[in-house]
Amino acid sequence: MGFIFRRVFLGLFVQSLIVAGEFFKPFNVSYDGRAMIIDGERRMLISGGIHYPRATPEVEWMSLKRMYFGMAMSHEGDRGFPVWLRDVPGIEFRTDNMPFKEEMQRFVKKIVDLMQKESLFSWQGGPIIMLQIENEYGNIENSFGPKGKDYMRWAAEMAVGLGAGVPWVMCKQDDAPEYIIDTCNGYYCDGFKPNSNNMPTIWTENWDGWYTSWGDRVPHRPAQDIAFAVARFFQRGGSFQNYYMYFGGTNFGRTAGGPNYITSYDYDAPIDEYGTPYRLLRQPKWGHLKDLHAAIKLCEPALVAVSSPQYVKLGPKQEAHVYRDNGSKCSAFLANIDEHNSATVKFLNQAYTLPPWSVSILPDCRNIAFNTAKFLQTYLISFEFVKFPVNVSYWAQTSIKNVGFDEVSYLNDPANLKLMAPYEVDHISRTWSFVREPIGVWSDSNFTYQGILEHLNVTKDQSDYLWYTTRIYISDEDISFWEENQVSPVLTIDSMRDLVYIFVNGQFTGSAKGKWIKVFQPVDLIQGYNDIMLLSQTVGLQNYGAFLEKDGAGFRGQIKLKGCKNGDLNITEFMWAYQVRKNIVCMSGGKTLSPLLCLGESLKLYAIDEHGSTEWTELPPDAIATRFSWYKTYFDVSGGLDPVALDLSSMGKGQVWINGHHIGRYWTLNAPKDGCQPCDYRGAYDSDKCVTGCGHPTQSWYHIPRSWLQASNNLLVIFEETEKNPFEISIKSSFTETVCGEVSENHPPPLHAWLQPKSSNGTISLNNTVPEMHLHCNAGHTISSVKFASYGTPQKGSCQNFSRGNCHAANSVSVVSQACMGRQSCSISISNTAFGGDPCRGVVKTLSVEMKCSPPSSSTGLSQMK
Numbered sequence: 001m002g003f004i005f006r007r008v009f010l011g012l013f014v015q016s017l018i019v020a021g022e023f024f025k026p027f028n029v030s031y032d033g034r035a036m037i038i039d040g041e042r043r044m045l046i047s048g049g050i051h052y053p054r055a056t057p058e059v060e061w062m063s064l065k066r067m068y069f070g071m072a073m074s075h076e077g078d079r080g081f082p083v084w085l086r087d088v089p090g091i092e093f094r095t096d097n098m099p100f101k102e103e104m105q106r107f108v109k110k111i112v113d114l115m116q117k118e119s120l121f122s123w124q125g126g127p128i129i130m131l132q133i134e135n136e137y138g139n140i141e142n143s144f145g146p147k148g149k150d151y152m153r154w155a156a157e158m159a160v161g162l163g164a165g166v167p168w169v170m171c172k173q174d175d176a177p178e179y180i181i182d183t184c185n186g187y188y189c190d191g192f193k194p195n196s197n198n199m200p201t202i203w204t205e206n207w208d209g210w211y212t213s214w215g216d217r218v219p220h221r222p223a224q225d226i227a228f229a230v231a232r233f234f235q236r237g238g239s240f241q242n243y244y245m246y247f248g249g250t251n252f253g254r255t256a257g258g259p260n261y262i263t264s265y266d267y268d269a270p271i272d273e274y275g276t277p278y279r280l281l282r283q284p285k286w287g288h289l290k291d292l293h294a295a296i297k298l299c300e301p302a303l304v305a306v307s308s309p310q311y312v313k314l315g316p317k318q319e320a321h322v323y324r325d326n327g328s329k330c331s332a333f334l335a336n337i338d339e340h341n342s343a344t345v346k347f348l349n350q351a352y353t354l355p356p357w358s359v360s361i362l363p364d365c366r367n368i369a370f371n372t373a374k375f376l377q378t379y380l381i382s383f384e385f386v387k388f389p390v391n392v393s394y395w396a397q398t399s400i401k402n403v404g405f406d407e408v409s410y411l412n413d414p415a416n417l418k419l420m421a422p423y424e425v426d427h428i429s430r431t432w433s434f435v436r437e438p439i440g441v442w443s444d445s446n447f448t449y450q451g452i453l454e455h456l457n458v459t460k461d462q463s464d465y466l467w468y469t470t471r472i473y474i475s476d477e478d479i480s481f482w483e484e485n486q487v488s489p490v491l492t493i494d495s496m497r498d499l500v501y502i503f504v505n506g507q508f509t510g511s512a513k514g515k516w517i518k519v520f521q522p523v524d525l526i527q528g529y530n531d532i533m534l535l536s537q538t539v540g541l542q543n544y545g546a547f548l549e550k551d552g553a554g555f556r557g558q559i560k561l562k563g564c565k566n567g568d569l570n571i572t573e574f575m576w577a578y579q580v581r582k583n584i585v586c587m588s589g590g591k592t593l594s595p596l597l598c599l600g601e602s603l604k605l606y607a608i609d610e611h612g613s614t615e616w617t618e619l620p621p622d623a624i625a626t627r628f629s630w631y632k633t634y635f636d637v638s639g640g641l642d643p644v645a646l647d648l649s650s651m652g653k654g655q656v657w658i659n660g661h662h663i664g665r666y667w668t669l670n671a672p673k674d675g676c677q678p679c680d681y682r683g684a685y686d687s688d689k690c691v692t693g694c695g696h697p698t699q700s701w702y703h704i705p706r707s708w709l710q711a712s713n714n715l716l717v718i719f720e721e722t723e724k725n726p727f728e729i730s731i732k733s734s735f736t737e738t739v740c741g742e743v744s745e746n747h748p749p750p751l752h753a754w755l756q757p758k759s760s761n762g763t764i765s766l767n768n769t770v771p772e773m774h775l776h777c778n779a780g781h782t783i784s785s786v787k788f789a790s791y792g793t794p795q796k797g798s799c800q801n802f803s804r805g806n807c808h809a810a811n812s813v814s815v816v817s818q819a820c821m822g823r824q825s826c827s828i829s830i831s832n833t834a835f836g837g838d839p840c841r842g843v844v845k846t847l848s849v850e851m852k853c854s855p856p857s858s859s860t861g862l863s864q865m866k
Helices: 016-020 060-067 083-087 098-117 146-160 223-235 285-303 455-459 476-485 812-820
Strands: 011-014 029-031 036-038 041-043 045-050 072-076 128-132 168-171 181-186 202-207 240-247 310-315 318-324 330-336 343-347 350-354 358-362 397-402 433-436 447-450 465-474 490-504 507-522 528-537 554-562 575-578 629-635 644-647 653-658 661-667 701-704 714-720 730-733 735-744 772-776 782-792 825-829 846-854
Touching (some): 083 455, 168 202, 202 223, 285 318, 310 343, 318 343, 528 554, 772 846
Parallel strands (some): 045 072, 045 240, 202 240
Antiparallel strands (some): 397 735, 433 629, 447 575, 465 528, 490 507, 629 714, 644 701, 772 825, 782 846
């Protein structure tokens, strides 16, 4: 079943120990105007959103939970409104409408009752500390007039009346009632204040990326900017922020997050799309935010000790916020909101140089533990099987991924990281079978109706596809008229979404895509009867806005044949045949299913245990591709720790299954060629800034969860809608082969050098001021060689392009090799002592390193396919 809203009813914010599957002694949760109060203590909270259906439960869920250890989690439903809700008589979504309110209350009560039954609330010893009702309703409330506000207040009263025993929030709802916490969503929330001084400042959705649509560029949000936004939020009085998303995952099957959204829901999140226990982290974002969280944690005793900070003006665009109690607790945030220039400021009689668009965090009001524009440690910069530039402004560790190719990619500029396409590709198979999908009505189970039916009312979203077929008569006079005037008739559709294929007499004529666009398609007709066949498709459903129940799919308005001798022929009210699968028994065992509009779907050609009468035919290597074909092959996969993806860049549009699991839709649409500029983290972010992929397919690689694979005889089934053959499809694993790092003496020390507040009665101190370089390979891989190492003044270059400078410690390679060779990760102190003396006095020294990571064996994790 498809769904049409990403998060409406409620989101759950859960304490961190749920990641280990543990429960607590019962504790109460409340709040005041400064913070959430957990078991009687104010707390600073950081959480991250995860949608479980976008990862597989067999392995990935537990590994994702491990990655959250030490922070809260936001558990959110990604499914929203089921399509059947549209069929409830008299229903209007999200307004003061009794049918809708009855369904909503039934759902919310069921969820709250289930959580209480399982003892999941904090007062029961469980991890749930907060619930959300509705989502960004304030953006559309006025669309419903007075009924909008009535509905909002009803939803709040209904939720609180369920007796969950924890606080409820409404995001982007500045008129929320006094017993509901009003919260912020957006890229920046440091200027937000709730609608009551008695409520804490909470950021329920910190957008660390944005949605990606077929044919669009891919958005990326720099790690430095999101760290800046979070630090500013806590600097200016924030107390609880949640990332949307912390793990995005994959829209498997037909569960796209919205109209025309790609299969990947990666969202540029700190944990990348490939939800396996082996390869999760998007670097440098994950590591940079991890250090940010640790720095904020160091400040927590001071942050919760006072109700508001002391504001100090440091310059025209520089300021400090100081949290100091009457004792020894003191933490400060120094901000430089200038988008272009660094600034040296004086704070508490000490000078600090602040990079542009950055916040420095001083847990002890003296030493900088973290600056949002500087990576404290060295992190991998991850590439997700892309073949276009990924723009990064600042970097410490850079990785270059090997995706099963012999050729290693390279970086020619640290702000323009590029993974190059392979020169040769090992295709998944040379042996394929095929079945042709019939065009138009294909069985006696169709029905006819006078007029155009709304797409979703017919399909109930059980399939993307719906055939509309009618027959028109063309006279000799019309043919002569077109020939004499050298014109062609044009088929017009007043309004259409999301995609239509147009056929005349079984021959493909044209297509159109868009959201409620007008269609003009010239057609070739013959004298006599002509069959007009329209294949309407949905590509995800509307996910936001008012009046969702009225949006629908398919066609609106009139369908006409223009240019006839006697005027336009309106075929809207003709008799149309609709292909449905009424009363056909499913092969797998006697259950009558809802309508499916594609024969291959009806016959379950993608299923592992498919034993029907369908005859698969071997596909010759020189076969001429035709539209609407099913292809299948079998392939083997060796074991390994690396994620696996299917390269469908050689295909057109369709859907794909692995071992009966629906991987999702694919569509090879290129993004516009312009708009991809080198990314500068400085300045306010929006979804059009730092985009990548210009001129390239929006998505080429499609995630295959390893838990869906077996060692041999994996069944791959493709439904291809365009004229493409499958011989060039490839499947690859990915691992980081080359890692580079560059850290100087003037970098801050690592956060583990700070004495934690719990072990020192709230007193913060710094034990060691020496910076460190941290390098690591993916899990299961080890450092196999040191290709370059220089401590001194190496030339500023890019990864695989380092060179020595005038100052160089002769033992650089040996020191790095001794620390790192044969290990998955290693740490190196950036100090003269570590390298046996000062190679050049009076200058700041830097360590630059390039290393190679290798898997346990020479195999890339995938065997040659059959």
